[in-house]
Amino acid sequence: MHLTTTKPKRHRAVFHTLTISTVEQLTDEAIAISFTVPPSLKDEYSFEPGQHLTLRATVAGEDIRRSYSICVSRRRALATGELRVATAVVPEGLMSTWLHENAEPGEQLQVMTPIGGFTCPTDPSSARHHVAIAGGSGITPVLSLLTTALEEEPESRVTLVFANRRTDTIMFLEELMDLKNRFPDRFTLFNVLSREAQDVELLSGRLDRERLEQFFEAFIPVDDVDEWYLCGPLGLVETAQEALADHGVDGHHVHHEIFHVEGAAPVAPPPPPDAKPLALVTVTLDGRTTKVPVKSQAESILAATLRERPDAPFSCTNGVCGTCRARVVEGEVRMDRNYALEPEEVEAGIVLTCQSHPVTDEVVLDYDA
Ligand SMILES: Cc1cc2nc3c(=O)[nH]c(=O)nc-3n(C[C@H](O)[C@H](O)[C@H](O)COP(=O)(O)OP(=O)(O)OC[C@H]3O[C@@H](n4cnc5c(N)ncnc54)[C@H](O)[C@@H]3O)c2cc1C
Ligand code: FES
Numbered sequence: 001m002h003l004t005t006t007k008p009k010r011h012r013a014v015f016h017t018l019t020i021s022t023v024e025q026l027t028d029e030a031i032a033i034s035f036t037v038p039p040s041l042k043d044e045y046s047f048e049p050g051q052h053l054t055l056r057a058t059v060a061g062e063d064i065r066r067s068y069s070i071c072v073s074r075r076r077a078l079a080t081g082e083l084r085v086a087t088a089v090v091p092e093g094l095m096s097t098w099l100h101e102n103a104e105p106g107e108q109l110q111v112m113t114p115i116g117g118f119t120c121p122t123d124p125s126s127a128r129h130h131v132a133i134a135g136g137s138g139i140t141p142v143l144s145l146l147t148t149a150l151e152e153e154p155e156s157r158v159t160l161v162f163a164n165r166r167t168d169t170i171m172f173l174e175e176l177m178d179l180k181n182r183f184p185d186r187f188t189l190f191n192v193l194s195r196e197a198q199d200v201e202l203l204s205g206r207l208d209r210e211r212l213e214q215f216f217e218a219f220i221p222v223d224d225v226d227e228w229y230l231c232g233p234l235g236l237v238e239t240a241q242e243a244l245a246d247h248g249v250d251g252h253h254v255h256h257e258i259f260h261v262e263g264a265a266p267v268a269p270p271p272p273p274d275a276k277p278l279a280l281v282t283v284t285l286d287g288r289t290t291k292v293p294v295k296s297q298a299e300s301i302l303a304a305t306l307r308e309r310p311d312a313p314f315s316c317t318n319g320v321c322g323t324c325r326a327r328v329v330e331g332e333v334r335m336d337r338n339y340a341l342e343p344e345e346v347e348a349g350i351v352l353t354c355q356s357h358p359v360t361d362e363v364v365l366d367y368d369a
Contacts, residue, residue: 045114083114131229207236261319301357319338322352326366336357
């Protein structure tokens, strides 16, 4: 693993079997799971803070994949040779419930190499103000991003506005308090609780637009911030994005990650095997090029690709995680929905293949770009 980098690395997204080293109970509803990374895989699992791992397991006879953000600083991952994720139980959630019931030290799991664009390269010579607005389990990538910024940028300041229901539901509370002790002059933490009264009125209640504006007014002048990180429920992220846009903040400095969007994107039934191709997509994946016929308007490029290349990476198939991303080299595609890519990635021709359909008769896609 490397300590500092100048831009997010693109790994070949592949699964390896990793062994769980520890499981920590964070709250009644959340656990942290650490994996040992063997020395032979250290380079493959080097990561940019903010990136996530896709875990794969057979649950109730179904092969499922879900993304979990790395929640450890780069320095700590380097020192321990371990990666850590955390999961909060989602009622009736397949993977989160399965992990809570089955994850234990010594167990092995299929873990994809890190991916994701919710990152901001560190620069040890800069003196920046990084501000994160996080809700609930949205703390996971933010913990890695902010701790790494404090550890790798000695002149930078960090502020976290963290929304939860009650004190006993706050993930990583102890670690955040430790961070305050380690960096008393450079780290400021505001815990906002929606269902527990606190002495300070600003910290009691929902973190809505009005409360955000009060934070900007009293403690976080928007012009004083260099990089913003938003992660949590869709409503919170969208409210913060709108507020920052209204204050004229350049979207290139507003990084966001969403874990879940209500309502699944439509899934097309597989086309009949003898259906005629409507378009031809040429896919380069892991250095190998494959011709993929797309046989219906409704099926996604990912679904068509998986028939020819079962090794194509994916996780949510819902436009949220970004695991299926590829670059359009030639031709044009349309996306149904996109909650994963930053505007500059879309400008650079990156698409989510699980949400993409060919517009032109021929499309050339590069997963390795
Ligand atoms: C990039 C990325 C990073 C993520 N990082 C983390 C992380 O660090 N920690 C973490 O706990 N989760 C994280 N998630 C969410 C995680 O991938 C799963 O979606 C979550 O654990 C639920 O999966 P499940 O199989 O238990 O639920 P499912 O069986 O998929 O869903 C069960 C029901 O719950 C709803 N649902 C699914 N997910 C959520 C949710 N997050 N909130 C509310 N309702 C939901 C579904 O619509 C469905 O009705 C991340 C997601 C993404 C895309
Ligand atoms: S697989 Fe998650 S965005 Fe496509």
